[in-house]
Amino acid sequence: MKILIVSWEYPPVVVGGLGRHVHHLATELASAGHEIVVLSRRPTGTDALTHPTYTHVTDGVLVVAVAEDPHEFRFGEDMLSWTLAMGHTMTRAGIALGKPGVGPAWEPDVVHAHDWLVAHPAIALAEHFDVPLVSTLHATEAGRHSGWVSGRVNRQVHSLEWWLANESDSLITCSGSMRDEVTRLYGPKLPHIEVIRNGIDVTTWRFRERQPRSGPPQLLYVGRLEYEKGIQDAIAALPRIRRTHPGTTLTIAGEGTQIEWLRELARQHRVARSVTFVGNLGHDDLLGWLHGADAIVLPSRYEPFGIIALEAAAAGAPLIASTAGGLGEAVVDGETGLSFLPGDVAGLTSAVREVLDDPAAAQERARAARERLTEDFDWHVVAAETSQVYQSAKRRVRHPLGRPDIVERPLPERDLGT
Template sequence: MKILMVSWEYPPVVVGGLGRHVHHLATELATAGHEVVVLSRRPSGTDSSTHPTHSFIAEGVLVVAVAEDPPCFDFGDDMLAWTLAMGHAMVRAGIGLGKPGIGDGWVPDVVHAHDWLVAHPGIALAEYYDVPLVTTLHATEAGRHSGWVSGRVNKQVHSVEWWLANESDALITCSSSMQDEVERLYGPERIPLRVIRNGIDVGAWSFRPRAPRTGPPRLLYVGRLEYEKGVQDAIAALPRIRRAHPGTTLTIAGVGTQFEWLRERARVHRVARAVTFAGQLGHDELLGWLHGADAIVLPSRYEPFGIVALEAAASGIPLVTSTAGGLGELVVDGVTGASFEPADVDGLVEAVRAVLDDPAAAQDRAYAARERLTADFAWDVVAAETIQVYQSAKRRVRNPMGRPTIVERPLPERDPNQPV
């Protein structure tokens, strides 16, 4: 098949797990013999004079990294305007693929959009080429904000997600919990929806049993520094963990908008010296931490899937995770890891203590977690299942749609220390 993927991140521009997912899927589809073109973008804050649109072939995939247009939009301050501008540039580049002398008349069999940020180019290009639109919804705005869309920008993003879901000819989610969330929020009636789990290259995450501990316990968090990831709960739990296991440290690997706020939380809980912000780690450095730490703590309050849990399981580190979303489907409490309810700091403390109190049992659970990484998570299986969705998707007759009804609800009770 000829596949046109549209994603706001793709190597070398990677923001989080979405970019890694699209990269693995695209290259696996290319390896299977399909023609794959990925429309993505140049780094934020650049322009076409310094970073013009760049087309290149990497691992069998044609990547079209689209330059930013001249108007001044900053993602942090003008998110919706920035997104629309990015989409407009992608539409022009996507149309160019079908023009002789530019894309040599290349026409896709399907357009695959990844998340709301590429709703406009995904919908426009599927209409232009008159081919099915398949969308993977990796997360939702309501889910990221504890089920609420009370703010102006929240409502705008939610409405774009609703539009994309209902304009698609087939939908993909990465977990059953995400499937339920999408059906509840967007009600995409009569649109096929399939769960296809994220994949993992087990060979890239070598397994190593824990060596006997010779010093204070070391805990590790890996992921974005955002409120929904629950890092603040791990920091809040650390004082009590240290009372039971003196000297315990927490290393936080990742970047995000809440870095300063999380650093302040460490000061508030008087554990600033025990918390290290390591920033974004390279693969080898991250693997070293996964092999050396006593446990990885993933305290998400919202988690559509939880790819870091799979990577951690492959490396052999004991898992301590919340039951949020996909994590609750991936980790079996007492069998493959230790679990606790989202936002339950007491439960987090108990789970970490259980791991540190009995390292041998924790290692047994780590072995069990590694064994669960069956072919279900192999990228060739993920690619084959995705092709099935492409082949069965049929372009529907479009009918005019009104705007979505967004129920006005008061803000829920929030953590008084949560950043606004």
């Protein structure tokens, strides 16, 4: 089949887990014999006047990376305007794929969209080529904000997600909890939703047994620095952990809008010297931290899946994770890691203490987590299941959609440091 994948992230432009997911999926589909074109974007700061669309083939995937139109929109300040401009550029590049003379004429059998940021180009291109639209919804705006969409931009993003979900001919979510969330938020007239887990290439993550070592325990968090990731709960638990395990440190890897708030929170809990922010880590550096930490702590309050849980399992890092969303499905409590309820600081503290008190049992769970990856999270399986969705997708009859129902509620009181 000829597949046009539309994503606002694709290497070398990687913002989070979505970019890595799309990259692995695209290359695995290509290796299975499908013709794959990925329509994505060039790094922020390029423009179409001096940096034309960049087309190249990598790992059997034709990547069409569009440059920004000449404008002054910034994602953090003009998110919807920036997104619409990107979508316009992607649409032009996608239509050009089917034009003889511009290049070898190529028309897809299906368009696969990844998240709301590409709703406009994906819907337009599926309509232009008259082919089914498959959409993977990696997260929701309501989920990211504890169920509320009270702000103007929040409502706009929610509406785009609703539109993409209802315009699609098939939907994919990465976990059962995300399927339920999408159904509740965007139903009742949605197409069929298939649950296909994220995958991992275990060959790129060298497994290492925990080695006995001296010195204080080291905890690690990896991910975006946002409220829904629950890092504030790990910081709140650290003073309690240090009472029974003196000297314990927490290293926080990643970037995000809440970094200054988290720094202040560490000062308030009097653990500022024990909390280190190291920013985004490259693959080799991340692997080194995973090998060196006594445990990785993933305290998300909202998590559609959590790819870092798979990466940590592949590297052999003992897992301590909340049961939020997909994490509750990725980590089997007591078998492949230890779990606690989202926002439960006492439960998080207890799980960390259990890991530090019994490293042999933690290592046994880490081995089980690694073994599970080759059975349940193999990219070959993910690609095969996704291919089945492509083949069964049929373009639905379109009806007027109207507008989504949005209930405005005040956000819960919390200091986000902004």
